[in-house]
Amino acid sequence: MGEARPSIMADVSEVVQRSMNINEKLGPRLAAAAEQNAILRIGWTNAGDPVPKNGELGLCPALPEGARLRALGVLGSWVAAFGTGGTFTLQGDAGGFLGAANQGTTVVCERMAGHFTAYRMASGSVTVLDGCGDDAGAEMTGGHLFIRGAAGARVGGGMEDGLIVVHGDVGPDPGAGMTGGRIVVNGRCPSPPPGVVLRPLEKGELKDINALLEDETMHVPSDAVCLTPQVGLQMEQNIYSVSSDDLSNIGLTSDAQQLRPYETVDTVALLGLAETVQSLALPLPLLPCLDSGETMTPAKKADESVKTILNRHPAMVADHPRAVDVMIVERANLLSVGQALPGAGGFMIDLSNLPPMDAEHLDGLLVALRSLAVANAPAGLVDAIGRVQALHARAAHHGLDIAMARIEDGSGISEAAALPMTGRSKKEHLTDGTTQTGFLLGFAASGHDLAVLMASGVDIVSCAAPMADTEDIAYWLHGTQEDLAAELRRIGINSIDMLERKHLRALNHETAAVSGLRLAGYERPLPHWFAR
Template structure:
């Protein structure tokens, strides 16, 4: 673990120095070198990850050594050349960079790239160009299985053999293979290149070794659209009620409903929520509401930016404006611990190392989420209730609580959930009583009015329970009013006033 932390700290340190160094290098039109001393002696890097994200136009970087995942991701027009091997997700979210790896690359090369060019000179792993929407990937050497998986547009050229399932899930773009290609899936067409296509593709490459011969094969999609089932969940909090525990109601007074996210010793960038709700406003807040929100675009300096595969290419512009970020891990393919660390190094370098960050996964992966959040020091672990599993809302409460007690006990990571409806003040109180620190919800149309109603209602519920602070709520304030809810949640059944017997069975 110490070695991992050292690698992360070294990687963050390199990225932290980059902006000023790049500014000088661009002004002087020189190449910035990583892995050499100032005297030019080689000092190869070993395992650093998340290096050089969001390279701007005019930036030129050359690095040396063996690097980890998410190198030169979310590029915006720079030139990056690496002498050595790189790990998974090299050039992920590329949107204009010219990236070159002079040795081999790992899995998910060019993942979700939008434009630009990536060249690898000694083969690549599985899922090359997965979910790419544009740009060019050229590989000299063999590539692994599922090349172009989920590809929407762009061009992949391989001068070598490819693994099984080429083009699986693709809906657009071309995969050109100058080597052996196994039979593709039924919805992918394998055909020879047309003369016009061959001419157009070869015009992209000035190096004769990279040009495509006439006997190369081309893979294209025979299916332009793919349908995925709607994600649903069952129920809401209507079968739960709030009760006081022999405390007299408070007639008047303002209750403390503030929740702090990212409050850690020695760090001043914590985020304060006036009430324990983070509204989800995908396209950005258009009103003058001074309440932090979770947004996918146009963040303010109090907002949390939601990062996923579709907007990874815009991470630079999003994170320089936002107060922090949340990563939707389910929007990415399989992420090993090292991949998550690489992604977080890149994103934290853009947002600010001290800024709060959060991880999101579906409710059925809550235990895995909490373990990952603990390992990387996340400020919040957020379970998405509507993840396609059909998990009843009330059943999610013990899942989150049990996992948190096992994996987050004594940890500063907060617990949260994304609920699939516009919550009211009662929902907020029930969620906090169940053990959540805050919830994420789509707001009503009038954001300002909705937040005002939530704050007034939450104060009312707390006073009715005889409480003056939100953190005083606990499961003792909850009762289930149906047998099904009591059975699934472990919350005391109203009247019976205790959990159902099977919750005590070994």
């Protein structure tokens, strides 16, 4: 089933700007309207004349309790996402991810909705009155999704809990990968995929479901069928292979005289180079990747030097970000985005841990996230190194500040092989100079690793901290900064900005073969790098 789209699309940047303006104006009015029990309207003039919207996306994220909104027109993706309460009614069509990550909002779409309706919903309800696209109710963990009209493929795919009711036909593979919840179909239903059972509804079950539906025309008849997961052994698969190497076989060299051991060197990096961005200053080009920003919060009795290191160093975190942290947005923490993101200094969207999104979907998510984040916060994308060309192209297209490639993506591509892949893609796609490149490593980076990657043209590195204790992380960061400074002094340069590819040498034949670097001793790249 095709996804609803605006009939006459305006310029993408205009649509994004209009959407941001609507969210900006709505923000301060929501609380006042909730106190007065008033309905805010989008798509009407102050005099009440209809002016339908056309393509606006990412509207009304994280609606609070008591908010009441009504919109008119054809809206884009990620509308009414991350809500925790209130109501949102759309008199028109919606794009993909309507009501995504819902945690209490009542969302009603009076016409058609796109793909991934109610994605990752935990509570609340989403009602669509004229059918929806593929993957409706995917990965739901609770809440209710009611659909009148046909639903596309994989309805309820991967759902863990909750209820989906479809008054219409459903596409292939209904309930694929579901581990909990129920899908009720009052229409034609194809044979379910393995692991899903199709059964009739029980009388008590039918009564309970219909009690949830105030509209009697949406009541479920007794001949409807129910899809539930098959009881049995659930197995988790981990098919990812790991990188076959690290950066220890790449050396740093220079003809310059080494610096004095006490000479000051510059290891500071900025995340966000555009003039309009509120940049984050990193004492060294490293973002520790942590589950929670609380790990970077020192205890009151901690040494002052530890507090200084931790308080000024940003990290990439999944939850509880500090004002200097970058919050990574992925399926695992999507439900906490509305509450946590306003406290972060920036955000990264992990494309490899979210459903596939086209450019319009990504624009919608970016509008929603930017409306929640602090003004002019740096934003970026994370994706697999195997998709680095597409990653860089998308980051440039959407005007993002950084494109970070995950090395451990299951391909087995080594860090050394990733260097020329990234360099060629950067040269082709990131020509404006404001979108930075990054690597998300599968091991804890050393000062040597950072120097090698900076010399290769990588701007920011992220990796998991090698320890969990807060003070130990501070000592690791300090030690890594000292190691990086020592590397710079050894090769005679006083800033990471002076590191270049000419400083690098492959220390063995295999590394030279995959990286294109000069082989130490041979002092040239291997001949096949010059072949046409």
